[in-house]
Amino acid sequence: MDIIRTDCLVIGAGLAGSAYALHAARAGLDVQLLSLGGPCEANSDWAQGGIIYDTSIQLDLLAVDIMAASDGTANPIAVEQLVREGPVAVRELLLDELNVEFDRQKGGELEFTREGGHSKRRIIHAKDLTGHAILSSVAACVDATQRITRQTGSVAIDLLTLSHNTDRPADRYAPLTCFGAYVLMEDSSEPVAVVARKTVLATGGLGQIFQHSTNRPGAIGHGVAMAYRVGARLIDLEYVQFHPTVFYGKNAPRFLITEALRGEGALLINGLGENFIDAVHPRGSLASRDIVSRAIHQEMVASGEPCVYLDPGALEPDFIRERFPFIYRRCLEHGVDISHEPIPVVPAAHYSCGGVHTDLEGRSNVRHLNAIGETACTGLHGANRLAGTSLLECLAGARFTAIADIRDIGETE
The missing domain is CATH 3.50.50.60 (FAD/NAD(P)-binding domain)
Structure with missing residues (x-):
């Protein structure tokens, strides 16, 4: 050898x-x-x-x-x-x-x-x-x-x-x-x-x-x-951390949707357009990952829906394309224009x-x-x-x- x-x-x-x-x-x-x-x-x-x-x-x-x-x-x-x-x-x-x-x-x-x-x-x-x-x-x-x-x-x-x-x-x-x-x-x-x-x-x-x-x-x-x-x-x-927001789509790969979108003002909503997270924690969509992931899972179980949505509606379209170009392109490849559409998301294993x-x-x-x-x-x-x-x-x-x-x-x- x-x-x-x-x-x-x-x-x-x-x-x-x-x-x-x-x-x-x-x-x-x-x-x-x-x-x-x-x-x-x-x-x-x-x-x-x-x-x-x-x-x-x-x-x-x-x-x-x-x-x-x-x-x-x-x-x-x-x-x-x-x-x-x-x-x-x-x-x-x-x-x-x-x-x-x-x-x-x-x-x-x-x-x-x-x-x-x-x-x-x-x-x-x-x-x-x-x-x-x-x-x-x-x-x-x-x-x-x-x-x-x-x-x-x-x-x-x-x-x-x-x-x-x-x-x-x-x-x-x-x-x-x-x-x-x-x-x-x-x-x-x-x-x-x-x-x-x-x-x-x-x-x-x-x-x-x-x-x-x-x-x-x-x-x-x-x-x-x-x-x-x-x-x-x-x-x-x-202790395996699940990230709250990973892209969800039929026949689409799972990829990360950065937390920074929520940091800039995007909000989590359910399929009815309701903000369900503010009732869970004072920081709402900006609570820590374990809290947000659990809340999303509970919302999915209660509603029977396969995902929730991250709504960037409060952000200017040009800002989204400039600040988040990679996510914008990846989502667009799978039929979602995040400059004016909510992003379907689910939690996924992220960090050990x-x-x-x-x-x-x-x-x-x-x-x-x-x-x-x-x-x-x-x-x-x-x-x-x-x-x-x-x-x-x-x-x-x-x-x-x-x-x-x-x-x-x-x-x-």
């Missing part, structure tokens, strides 16, 4: 994996970055609404919103870390270095929107393709960075651990330790062993195990499964709040095995994630984990 040796093996090249690779390589570490698809074939690329960039002096309000969205179940330490360090991660990489083209006002200031569960406007965006704008910029930077070897068309089969891959009986009693993975590379019929000092799982979530999902094909939790097979602790896997249990530096209970992004669970989201935190967690978590790994590797040399 062929062997590839590296400092860091990153399994998954979405925003979390790519950001980690950048930080590690810039510190002089060699990185193997694996992905089945191309540089932008990840759930991060499909994120529409935006990323939180809260630079106000009242950061405690964001912490309150995150905790409220979780129904009081989030880990306060993880929340405090994200609230404190998140703006730094966004500013340093996305704004100052990569100059990601976020939407701006006429005077050049960043334009902020609001989504469900938020008490104020604090989300920056790039039309309704924020994830693509961010990931494409980060991916281009990855490809221009020395010490990163991108391996597309690659699938990690299983993790390499000391207790499962040794000729010495005594090693079975050693602490659980990971040192890489078996990987099936593109155009190869035999796996190779990628031996690494640090192995990072960044494989995303598991939404595609559900019938209806906003996730890309292949998001079936294989990183979580690999971790489980070697003894990693998993937590909160029952649980995953591989890690500390705030990405470490699992298996030595040298880390997890970041949606694959990981620090307790940040508790039972339900606040809109706009996913991309932010990818950036911040990758940064914290890379810094810790750089330090650990430096101390062993």
